[in-house]
Amino acid sequence: MSRKSRGQEKKHRSGTIPTDSFSDIAFLLIIYFLVATSLVKVKSITADLPSGEKAAQAQTEKTPSVNLRGSEIFFNDKQVSFDELEARLAALDLPAQEGSKRVILLESTRDTPYSSYFQTLAAISASGGVVALVQEDEKK
Amino acid sequence: MKRKKKRRSVPVPTASMGDIAFLLIIFFLVCSDTSKERSLSLDLPQSGYVEKTKVGVAARISMDKDGILYFDGQPVESAKDVEWGVRAVLANTVADDQRHVQFTCDAALPKEQFEPVIQAIAEAGGILEAVGEKRQ
Numbered sequence: 001m002s003r004k005s006r007g008q009e010k011k012h013r014s015g016t017i018p019t020d021s022f023s024d025i026a027f028l029l030i031i032y033f034l035v036a037t038s039l040v041k042v043k044s045i046t047a048d049l050p051s052g053e054k055a056a057q058a059q060t061e062k063t064p065s066v067n068l069r070g071s072e073i074f075f076n077d078k079q080v081s082f083d084e085l086e087a088r089l090a091a092l093d094l095p096a097q098e099g100s101k102r103v104i105l106l107e108s109t110r111d112t113p114y115s116s117y118f119q120t121l122a123a124i125s126a127s128g129g130v131v132a133l134v135q136e137d138e139k140k
Numbered sequence: 141m142k143r144k145k146k147r148r149s150v151p152v153p154t155a156s157m158g159d160i161a162f163l164l165i166i167f168f169l170v171c172s173d174t175s176k177e178r179s180l181s182l183d184l185p186q187s188g189y190v191e192k193t194k195v196g197v198a199a200r201i202s203m204d205k206d207g208i209l210y211f212d213g214q215p216v217e218s219a220k221d222v223e224w225g226v227r228a229v230l231a232n233t234v235a236d237d238q239r240h241v242q243f244t245c246d247a248a249l250p251k252e253q254f255e256p257v258i259q260a261i262a263e264a265g266g267i268l269e270a271v272g273e274k275r276q
Contacts (some may be wrong), residue, residue, distance in 0.1 A: 019158065026161030033168035043190040044242065045271040049262035114254045115247035116186035118272055126189040133259060 045122040047131050050103075064092065065105035065134075066120055068112045074118065086123050095128035104129040180204045182246035186275040195240045197269055198229045201261070202244040207253045218255035226264035241266035 066085065067074040073090050074080065094102050104124045108117060124131050182204050201222055202210045209216050211225045226241055233239055241261050245254050261268055 008269050021199060023154070023161050026165060028166065029165050033165065037168060041192045041202040042242070042244075042271050043274055044188060044193045044271045045189055045191075046240070047268040047270065048193075049258065049267070049268055062158070062197055088165060095269050106253050108255070110251055113247065113253045114245050114249045114251075115185040117251065117254070117271055118245075122187040122189040122272070133255070133262065135255075135259065 045118070045125055047125045049131055049133060053083075059107075062105055063100075063105055063132075065091070065107060066124065067122060068106070068116055069113050070106035070109060071116055073116075081120065085120070086127070089123060089127035089129065090127055092127070097128075102128060102130045103132050105134050106131050107134040156244045178246070182244070183248065184244070185247040185270060186273045187271070187276045190272045190274050193242070193269055193271075195237055197240045197242040197245075198233065198238055198266070199218070199226055200242045201226075203249060203254060204248045205244060205248070205255045205259060207249060208262070209257065219260040221261060222257055223260035226261055226266050230265050236267065239265060239267045240269045242269045242271060244271040 018058065063078055067077070072079060073082060073085050075085055080088065089104070090105060094104075106120065147272065169205055180202055183203075200210075200212055204210075208217070209222065216222060216225070241264075243261060245257075258268060275276055
């Protein structure tokens with residue numbers, strides 16, 4: 001009887017919450033976030049491309065055009081190297097121009113790889129030009 | 141005469157470690173940008189003009205070696221899906237800084253695969269952020 005009553009007695013425990021392992025848990029979470037977070041910023045070029053309607057409006061006879069045929073580059077129908085293209089774009093002084101005079105038409109053939117397209121797009125954007133893409137049906 | 145050095149136990153105060161750690165967690169939660177990108181197998185194009193992207197992007201579009209198109213990490217069927225997706229994302233934007241759309245594409249893909257996507261971004265009103273590598 002006395003044993004039973006002892007067993008039924010509530011054990012008086014200290015009511016403190018064990019917080020010793022909190023810092024361990026927290027640091028584990030920090031390690032998780034450090035691993036899962038993408039801290040690396042990608043590198044890119046910025047190109048504001050007008051929509052189709054604007055591009056169509058911008059097409060005039062005097063608008064300079066860059067034509068990519070495979071790995072070859074043509075500027076106003078004259079074959080140029082990439083360095084020459086950069087020089088010609090710089091000569092246009094596009095940042096000083098306004099509105100539609102900054103538009104450069106960019107045409108390309110079907111076999112043009114993205115690498116040369118990207119380089120040309122980057123060169124035009126860096127020179128202050130606004131790239132207007134010319135689609136197949138627009139050329140016809 | 142030798143003086144006996146008294147060795148005192150110097151306890152490191154660790155009581156606030158948990159607080160510091162949780163503050164660091166909150167910092168990472170607020171600042172981190174969880175990647176929506178899948179790990180894609182692609183070779184990035186190179187240019188001397190690429191710079192670290194300074195703006196936040198509204199959407200991430202990528203195209204792998206096989207020409208499979210992804211919109212924010214989810215595969216999509218065609219460039220038209222990209223256009224509608226970008227339109228939806230940009231619907232509530234008010235500033236130009238919010239219109240940037242990241243485009244990652246394999247360097248070897250031909251025009252007929254990548255140009256409809258660029259065209260779709262332009263049609264939807266996005267500013268293209270074409271991802272590449274700095275040419276050495």
